[in-house]
Amino acid sequence: MxxxxxxxxxxxxxxxxxxxxxxxxxxxxxxxxxxxxxxxxxALHICGTYRAGDDKNGNLEEAKNESVVNRFGRVWGQKNLVLGGCGIIPTQNACNPTLTAAAFALAATDQIIADLDEHENYE
Known part of the structure; x- marks a missing residue:
């Protein structure tokens, strides 16, 4: 186009x-x-360097081939590694991606808290 x-x-x-x-x-x-x-x-905001993806209804191998993290920033196959920033945004935006990156960070934070609440013995 x-x-x-x-x-x-x-x-x-x-x-x-x-x-x-x-x-x-x-x-x-x-x-x-x-x-x-x-x-x-x-002054570039590079996006998609560690892009977020979906596990395609449980197909983790396909997700690993197409992305680095899930929608909460958790690296595929790692329970305690969460990434944030503009790199998680799968493609370049038409505007400054800071608010989108912040939205991903808030979603990741909520998920981390939910994961911690599921475990009784955490510090």
Whole structure:
């Protein structure tokens, strides 16, 4: 499917103006830590590096071939290893994935608590 591609450049005066606007809104910066304009693509949120999947109605082997963790971030075949972050999101989002990653983290936390509640002897 065709997708639009946008190419643009920013001149030095616009970059300076961006920096001044950031400084004006956020306050002063330590020398050497001033805000810098980043070119498009330099601030990426990489998704899908340890993607979540489904066990396909009990077919664990197929799930292991297609994903790394279940929907709660638990690594397939491991009882005590839970991963979080943007890598769990199976594919790239059309927007910043932080809220989606947070939703996965909350679901994982709820599941961990539920798992602990099932056991009487935990610390």
């Amino acid at each position: 065709p997708q639009p591609a946008f190419h643009y450049t920013i001149n030095d005066s616009d970059a300076k103006r961006c920096s001044e606007m950031i400084t004006g809104n956020l306050g002063g910066f330590l020398p050497g830590a001033e805000p810098k304009y980043l070119p498009p693509g330099s």
